[in-house]
Amino acid sequence: MVKAVVLGAAGGIGQPLSLLLKNSHLVTELGLYDIVNTPGVAADLSHIATPAKVEGYLPPDDGLKKTLTGADIVVIPAGVPRKPGMTRDDLFKINAGIVEGLATGIATVAPKAFVLVISNPVNSTVPIVVEVFKKHGVFNPKRIFGVTTLDVVRASTFVAEILGDFKKAPDVTVPVVGGHSGVTIVPLLSQSSHPLPSDFTGDKYDALVHRIQFGGDEVVKAKDGAGSATLSMAYAGAEFAFKVIKAKNGEKGIIAPSFVHLTADAAGGEALKKEIGADLEYFSAPVELGPEGVVKINPLGKITDAEKKLIEAAVPDLSKNIQTGIAFTKKSNL
Template sequence: MVKVAILGAAGGIGQSISLILKKHPLVDELALYDIVNAPGVATDLSHINTKAKVTGYNGVKELDAALTGADIVVVPAGVPRKPGMTRDDLFKINAGIVKGLATAIAKNCPKAFSCIISNPVNSTVPICAEVYKTYGCYNPKKLFGVTTLDVVRANTFVSECKGLDVSKTDITVIGGHSGTTIIPLLSQIPGVNFTESQIKSLTQHIQFGGDEVVKAKNGKGSATLSMAYAGALFVDKLLNAIVLNKTVTACSYVESPIAKADGIRFFSSALKIDKNGIVEYVPLGKLSEFEQNLYNECIPQLKVNIEKGVNFVAQSKL
């Protein structure tokens, strides 16, 4: 029996990812939690003729029940971006929300896989790590910042540009999960060559795709649908690892040795994952000069983002 808990299930991402996972054949129980409206979403989804049992939980008093026995916890909770806001602007609001939810996860399902969608991921994942440490349950092999949308965008935009079969395109994206910390490794796509202008244009498109959605929605939403799709893709990988005992490959923002030499504790790269969590951090391979420059620019930004998350938890204890 596999239980997936979604924290923030009544929001734009939460409702959509709940719908997708209700259909997943490997999900037995779907626990939907939010401050308000989660039981309504759960009732709606429970009418769908798939095997997953759906339950809804409202407010902090019901959070423990939502999490008890969960194998995977997905956290899209928080405030979405609005026009002019960066992911960093969200920190003041979302940091406290994520800290509270991480505390509940540590208390109720400390061995679960945690999938953090709440932005800014570069900072919220370190927040979760520090909270889990406080409760003595931190397992760096089971805490993931969901960066799958960066990969999804890269696969889509590159396939459109080069006329590739998008279903067979799988591009590695490294770094972080905001703006110029997102580094698509276009030089490592087999059999595909780009002009210099294409590389710059595609990279910009991938890095700032979220801004394009916010602008296109005229301040009335952010990338909720594509993020839900991407998040569900990542959860699908974990379900294949946990239930079918497969070793899967996915990019994610995790505590990693990949950029440790540059003083970076958390970094997104390709990983191999099995039922126990991360089993291999796939080496980056040779970067092009353009990608190396992006990496060099990314490092100081990631340092600031990571320290912000770590310091938030430290200051909260004082």
């Protein structure tokens, strides 16, 4: 029996994400919450002939508490999507308070649930969730995840495109580490399960790295003010949620990159810090999942000089993003 909850279920990511979760036989109960339209979304999904019972709540009458009661896994896509011209700082100012309020609800109602943070900017919103859990004395680093899966999905898709065979996309695996915005996104293309052509160097390599790092901008521009990456993010969020649920159910050997607090695996976290040459609290690395959440934080392994430079470039921004999230909670009275 698995109860999955989506906070922000009526939004551009929330609706397709809820559909994907409802369509999975891994989920037996689906709780939906948003500030508008949630009962309608829930009613619509409830007509789909799959096992999950669906309920949707609004803020009145303890709606958040009702949604979270009994939750095993909570996915948070809530917040405002990025629009053309909007910076990450602009996005943070809007979404930080939303995430903090929802994290407070989880910490008080479902503190043992696995928490999957999609709300951007993830590099800052995950530290907000962690600090809220610390305030409530329920912090478990093994159970809080920043969802960076979209970067992995994009890398796999773009590599398959370069190889000239989209049919390979589901089988292509490219580790993506660091964080989840701009230069903090570091694709380890040298470790791709399907190697790039031998002449794929120089400008070609740089262009692919840039496309993976700024793929979100590509979607924002294409939607021309009508939104950001919602469908691909919903797919990526569901894929990561399914991995967490499978690991919870005892399936072995599940490894996926995720932005985690490095104390989730103290030994692995310290080894990773030495690899990246920086004393960061958080980093997105290949994480082995188990019934309790993070089992092991895997090392980066053998990387190229070009990838080392990408990590060096990522660290300052990543450190700043993390501190922005922590500082926000220190100013808050929640």
